[in-house]
Amino acid sequence: MAKSSFEYVKTFELSDTLLPNTWIVVRLDGKCFHKFSEDHNFTKPNDVRALKLMNYAAFTVFREFNDLLMAFGQSDEYSFVFKKHCTVYKRRAAKLVSTITSKFSASYVFYWSKFFGEEQLKYPPSFDGRIVLYPSEENLIDYMKWRQADVHINNLYNTTFWTLVKEGKLSPAQAEKRLCGTVSGDKNEILFKEFNINYNDEPEIFKRGTLLLKKHINMNESYKCVSVIVDVHDDMLKEKFWTYHKDLLFMKSKQNFIYDGPITEIISEQLQEKYISKSDINNSL
Amino acid sequence: MAKSSFEYVKTFELSDTLLPNTWIVVRLDGKCFHKFSEDHNFTKPNDVRALKLMNYAAFTVFREFNDLLMAFGQSDEYSFVFKKHCTVYKRRAAKLVSTITSKFSASYVFYWSKFFGEEQLKYPPSFDGRIVLYPSEENLIDYMKWRQADVHINNLYNTTFWTLVKEGKLSPAQAEKRLCGTVSGDKNEILFKEFNINYNDEPEIFKRGTLLLKKHINMNESYKCVSVIVDVHDDMLKEKFWTYHKDLLFMKSKQNFIYDGPITEIISEQLQEKYISKSDINNSL
Amino acid sequence: MAKSSFEYVKTFELSDTLLPNTWIVVRLDGKCFHKFSEDHNFTKPNDVRALKLMNYAAFTVFREFNDLLMAFGQSDEYSFVFKKHCTVYKRRAAKLVSTITSKFSASYVFYWSKFFGEEQLKYPPSFDGRIVLYPSEENLIDYMKWRQADVHINNLYNTTFWTLVKEGKLSPAQAEKRLCGTVSGDKNEILFKEFNINYNDEPEIFKRGTLLLKKHINMNESYKCVSVIVDVHDDMLKEKFWTYHKDLLFMKSKQNFIYDGPITEIISEQLQEKYISKSDINNSL
Amino acid sequence: MAKSSFEYVKTFELSDTLLPNTWIVVRLDGKCFHKFSEDHNFTKPNDVRALKLMNYAAFTVFREFNDLLMAFGQSDEYSFVFKKHCTVYKRRAAKLVSTITSKFSASYVFYWSKFFGEEQLKYPPSFDGRIVLYPSEENLIDYMKWRQADVHINNLYNTTFWTLVKEGKLSPAQAEKRLCGTVSGDKNEILFKEFNINYNDEPEIFKRGTLLLKKHINMNESYKCVSVIVDVHDDMLKEKFWTYHKDLLFMKSKQNFIYDGPITEIISEQLQEKYISKSDINNSL
Missing domain, CATH: 3.30.70.3000 (tRNA(His) guanylyltransferase (Thg1))
Structure with a gap:
């Protein structure tokens, strides 16, 4: 052989x-x-x-x-x-x-x-x-903005389209025709004036997609801060996101972004893995 | 936006x-x-x-x-x-x-x-x-032979190793030492003389791996032949495999290899998908 | 430093x-x-x-x-x-x-x-x-044919164009217009009927480009054959070229194509390098 | 065809x-x-x-x-x-x-x-x-430094080697042996103590190689500044080179580095091309 x-x-x-x-x-x-x-x-x-x-x-x-x-x-x-x-x-x-x-x-x-x-x-x-x-940092940030702008554009369209179909009783073809040539403002207006829907009130996960990042959570006093992956819906099209996270792209060792948002299922699961036997886990959440 | x-x-x-x-x-x-x-x-x-x-x-x-x-x-x-x-x-x-x-x-x-x-x-x-x-055809055939020779070498080694461990009561380290420097013949001999195992009798799927090919199955008289993906354990290290399948690599449209091997689960499933309501499916198998 | x-x-x-x-x-x-x-x-x-x-x-x-x-x-x-x-x-x-x-x-x-x-x-x-x-051999041969067909097409066009300009006294723009939409046969006819030029009599180097190949030349009896690079104008669009040179693409060691064409300057120079002091060089040419 | x-x-x-x-x-x-x-x-x-x-x-x-x-x-x-x-x-x-x-x-x-x-x-x-x-800018600058450090290392070695051979009458093998294992300081010392050569006095073109850059030369009052390619022997291993030329790598349109070094043959030739018929060219140089 x-x-x-x-x-x-x-x-x-x-x-x-x-x-x-x-x-x-x-x-x-x-x-x-x-x-x-x-x-x-x-x-x-x-x-x-x-x-x-x-x-x-x-x-x-x-x-x-x-x-x-x-x-x-x-x-x-x-x-x-x-x-x-x-x-x-x-x-x-x-x-x-x-x-x-x-x-x-x-x-x-x-x-x-x-x-x-x-x-x-x-x-x-x-x-x-x-x-x-x-x-370059600029290219990468533009990439992230490109994908997030895409969410916005698609979601506004889809939200309006399906509202016209489901609540407006249009056929898909009619809805498509109705939206042809409209800009963002037009779609917002259709939703608001015809269906009393304020697009801004739509869930963030729909409007902005989901971003996963490594951050730290401060547990109660007796514990150090804990590193977790967080799932957020931040607006990356705003400069303040990048200003706040300015070291994010250049992380060489551990970065130190503190997270103080809601404890999502994904975050909760990680905390439990790390503190499963500890009594204070429930308190801290 | x-x-x-x-x-x-x-x-x-x-x-x-x-x-x-x-x-x-x-x-x-x-x-x-x-x-x-x-x-x-x-x-x-x-x-x-x-x-x-x-x-x-x-x-x-x-x-x-x-x-x-x-x-x-x-x-x-x-x-x-x-x-x-x-x-x-x-x-x-x-x-x-x-x-x-x-x-x-x-x-x-x-x-x-x-x-x-x-x-x-x-x-x-x-x-x-x-x-x-x-x-080139030669390069591709050598690739297939290389992978199948690899199965043989690994399986003979592993079969002997685990027989020494499970039946010979050697520790993994002892078994490894015992096999160090042995050639195929030595391993065959260990299996046969010490454990009465004829390596040739080991299942083909272990010794040769599995080859998936498109072939045709002749159903009973009333039906045309049916194209299926077959799972076989042919010996690609033998030239006769490549002689028999000589058009396989150059298939431009439908090739016409007839399959007359066992009806495996994979084959059976395909036949049932195509003939599920037909009474003669069971006969033909 | x-x-x-x-x-x-x-x-x-x-x-x-x-x-x-x-x-x-x-x-x-x-x-x-x-x-x-x-x-x-x-x-x-x-x-x-x-x-x-x-x-x-x-x-x-x-x-x-x-x-x-x-x-x-x-x-x-x-x-x-x-x-x-x-x-x-x-x-x-x-x-x-x-x-x-x-x-x-x-x-x-x-x-x-x-x-x-x-x-x-x-x-x-x-x-x-x-x-x-x-x-593949087929792809490579088609590449060579592609380049040689290109010579033919360009040279027939250019020969006709410049004949119309130089001898026919057309302006370049007129010549271009005259040739617009013509096929090979039309151009051959313009050359022949209007200017008494038989395109087939044009030099091979113009019609076919130049091919460099390694071949052998049989020197006179006292010498072995000599390997030289020859410059020829063979017709690679004809199958007989590839039939005759069928081992050319698969040369593993020395191929053995015998050259019996004219001794061009390029060939002559190589022969002289190898036989410069030998009296029989002139005879053999 | x-x-x-x-x-x-x-x-x-x-x-x-x-x-x-x-x-x-x-x-x-x-x-x-x-x-x-x-x-x-x-x-x-x-x-x-x-x-x-x-x-x-x-x-x-x-x-x-x-x-x-x-x-x-x-x-x-x-x-x-x-x-x-x-x-x-x-x-x-x-x-x-x-x-x-x-x-x-x-x-x-x-x-x-x-x-x-x-x-x-x-x-x-x-x-x-x-x-x-x-x-990145850092990577590119390090590339330039790498090549210039290479000039220094090779030239110091070669200068010492050939001095040992030409003036020290060593054979190449002896000179090679003599230099085996020496560091920069050793070679400088050999040159200085044994041959009274101060390596620092060697021509810049030998020690540093040649850098071509686009710069501007201020001609006499009646003329605007002229863009030329200059050949210089600047020390790119020093940070001040990169501080001075900090926009060099990011040039989008015309950069504006003023050149006030010697008018080399390469520079002179460009000036003459641009001002050949003008009487003041000689003055300005």
């Missing part, structure tokens, strides 16, 4: 190392999720269960990679941002993109019932992945 | 098109499967449930891509071979490797209980993927 | 290894040669001096690389074909394309006066280079 | 676009210049004619590319730095590296006699090229 005589085929595997000192963004997109969402009775225009499952799958990815700075998700897509000096898997492109996509996909299936309860998963979904490098 | 002012960031996504007219091999490997197999009580040296789950996950990938010629799996790895003229996803590397890995991983979790029954999946596993191109 | 503290910058140089077992084609193109040819009074539509200089520059490249199978040139472009198993410069793309282009460009200037005599070179020209890989 | 049936071969040429917003460095190295320098009687350890020819060839490249920020040369190598936002040739790697190398090589031959006078060029030399991307 002269295995060695075949081993030359290994030399056909070429290097795909990514340029050092650039932020690595891995973005995943659901494949055929239009059909998948119909097959699984997703609520329109947004299904909270589905968004929470996306966030939770992203969270399972996030906790495995120390070099992740943040992740941002909306609809059926998620972006993961690795720090510039990241050397995980020697920065090999295929290894990175496939591992992230694999972990995310396996988690999506594994945690399905945690969020969908009785709604059965009918078949395994899949996601594709891509890698983009950003050499 | 000037989305357009951020869209320039799309230009940072560079082309990763694969060279045309070369066979594309996507190989997946389980991440930390040593630990995963212990956490899930895999039988040593081979766990039939785990191998069948791998094969089934590969089968779900295979049926989604018309351009797949074959797939070969062993242990926690699987290779997928696309035909030379394949243009799926415009031959974009990241898209291909991530989609295949995603589908495989999601299926692995989705079908876990089909093969593992009561054994609970404790956490989602992950796989990494890579892409290698082969420009 | 802590040089070592800066050396990390070397890690930014990424691998650009070309896929093994594929034919490497390096093609050079003159930059701004329309202007260059006017600045140096090139004869229209073809300047024999310029073509011979291109061939000679290509010849100086060819003799430096054992792994070159052939080279083909026309107008201001030249293609160099390396054998499939070539490992020169470890198949690094940038190194290959830049070295070939450099040698060619330096030779073009160095040998200018050998072909242009009194016509002074006014400034150094430049060429760009590119690399394309071909995985 | 169905050219179109062969044109599919164009699709085998894959994209090699370089990541946007990164500094592009193209570095050339002479091939076999040890032999070339011996064949052409280069003075050891430095040949001013050869260095000036390198600089002049680099200058001819520099003036052709608006997007070049600087170039740095020493011995038989030259680095060209393109600005981050450069889009020349759509940032195609092979096109960039080959064109630069071609222009440099052709110029080296074309201008040989301008610097070498009676010393005949015996054969055309060649250079190889490579491309490296730097995403």
Whole structure:
């Protein structure tokens, strides 16, 4: 069994190392999720269960990679941002993109019932992945803004469209025609004047997508602060987000952002893992 | 919401098109499967449930891509071979490797209980993927032989090692020492003389791994032949495999290999999908 | 002078290894040669001096690389074909394309006066280079045919255009208009009927470009055969060229094509280098 | 002549676009210049004619590319730095590296006699090229420092080595042995104590290499300032160089560095080109 005589085929595997000192963004997109969402009775225009499952799958990815700075998700897509000096898997492109996509996909299936309860998963979904490098802070911030602006645009459209269909009793084709050529202001006005819906009151998770970040939580006096991954819906299109988080992109060791927002399920779970046997956990929350 | 002012960031996504007219091999490997197999009580040296789950996950990938010629799996790895003229996803590397890995991983979790029954999946596993191109038939055949020779070498070693441990009551360290420096003949002899085990009688799936191929099955007279994906354990190290399948690598439209082997679960399932309401399905099997 | 503290910058140089077992084609193109040819009074539509200089520059490249199978040139472009198993410069793309282009460009200037005599070179020209890989014999042959078909199409057009201008006294704009929409047959007819020119009688170097190949010449009886680079104008669009040269693309060691064509300047020069002091050189030619 | 049936071969040429917003460095190295320098009687350890020819060839490249920020040369190598936002040739790697190398090589031959006078060029030399991307100012500055530290280390060694050989009458092997294990201080001491040579007094061009930059020269009152490429030997290892030139790397339009150094041949030539017919040119110099 002269295995060695075949081993030359290994030399056909070429290097795909990514340029050092650039932020690595891995973005995943659901494949055929239009059909998948119909097959699984997703609520329109947004299904909270589905968004929470996306966030939770992203969270399972996030906790495995120390070099992740943040992740941002909306609809059926998620972006993961690795720090510039990241050397995980020697920065090999295929290894990175496939591992992230694999972990995310396996988690999506594994945690399905945690969020969908009785709604059965009918078949395994899949996601594709891509890698983009950003050499400057400005480029990376613009990337994040681009994805978040996309949430806003899509969600305003979808919210108006489905309101016209569900409450306005238009057919999808009529709703589409009605919205053709409208700008943001027009859609806000339709919602407000015709349906008494103030778009600003829509849930943040719908309007802004979800951002995962590493932050610290101050526990009660007897404990040090605890590092957790938080799921927030901050407005990255505002400069003050970037001013406040100005060290975020350059984290070399531990950053020290203090979190004082609500204790979400994702955060609560991490706190419990760390303090499960300690009596004060419930107090602190 | 000037989305357009951020869209320039799309230009940072560079082309990763694969060279045309070369066979594309996507190989997946389980991440930390040593630990995963212990956490899930895999039988040593081979766990039939785990191998069948791998094969089934590969089968779900295979049926989604018309351009797949074959797939070969062993242990926690699987290779997928696309035909030379394949243009799926415009031959974009990241898209291909991530989609295949995603589908495989999601299926692995989705079908876990089909093969593992009561054994609970404790956490989602992950796989990494890579892409290698082969420009000639000879190179590709040598790749397949390389992977299958690897099965043989590993399985003979593992079979002997675990026999020494389980039946020979050696410690793992003693077994390792005993096997140090031995060649195939030595291991065969240990198995035969000391434990009365004829290695040749070991199951083919252990000794040779599993090959997925598209073949045709002749149903009884009233039906045409049916195209199915078959899971076989053929010996690709023998030239006669390649002589018999000589058109396999050059398939342009439908190839016409007739299958007359056993009706495995994977095959049976496909036949039932196609003939579920027909009375003669049972006869023909 | 802590040089070592800066050396990390070397890690930014990424691998650009070309896929093994594929034919490497390096093609050079003159930059701004329309202007260059006017600045140096090139004869229209073809300047024999310029073509011979291109061939000679290509010849100086060819003799430096054992792994070159052939080279083909026309107008201001030249293609160099390396054998499939070539490992020169470890198949690094940038190194290959830049070295070939450099040698060619330096030779073009160095040998200018050998072909242009009194016509002074006014400034150094430049060429760009590119690399394309071909995985199959068919693809490579089609590449060669593509470039030679291009010679034919361009030369028939240019010959007719300049005949209309120079002998037909049309302005360039009139000539262009006259040729608009014509096919090959029309141009042949214009040349023949209006100017009594049989296009077939045009020099082969104009109609077919120049091919460089390694062949053997049988010297007179007392000498073995001699390996030389020959410059020929064979018709690669005809299958018989490829039938006759069927081992050319697969040369592993020395091929054995016997040359019995005319002793060109390029060939003569090589023979003289090898036999300069031997009396029989003149006889054999 | 169905050219179109062969044109599919164009699709085998894959994209090699370089990541946007990164500094592009193209570095050339002479091939076999040890032999070339011996064949052409280069003075050891430095040949001013050869260095000036390198600089002049680099200058001819520099003036052709608006997007070049600087170039740095020493011995038989030259680095060209393109600005981050450069889009020349759509940032195609092979096109960039080959064109630069071609222009440099052709110029080296074309201008040989301008610097070498009676010393005949015996054969055309060649250079190889490579491309490296730097995403941050710090990385790029470290690259420049790395190359200049290299000049210092090599030149101190070579100066001491050749002094030991030429004046100390050691054989090359003896000189090599003598220098084995010495640090900079040791070599300075050998030069000073044994040969009364103060290394600091060596010409800047030898100790520091040559830097090409775009600067402005203030002509006499009646004229505006003139943009020229200057050849200087500044110490880039000192921070003050980078403090002074802090906008150099970020040039978007015209930068405004005023040059008040000596009028070198390269500078003088540019001034003459611009003012050839004007009487005051001589005054201003």
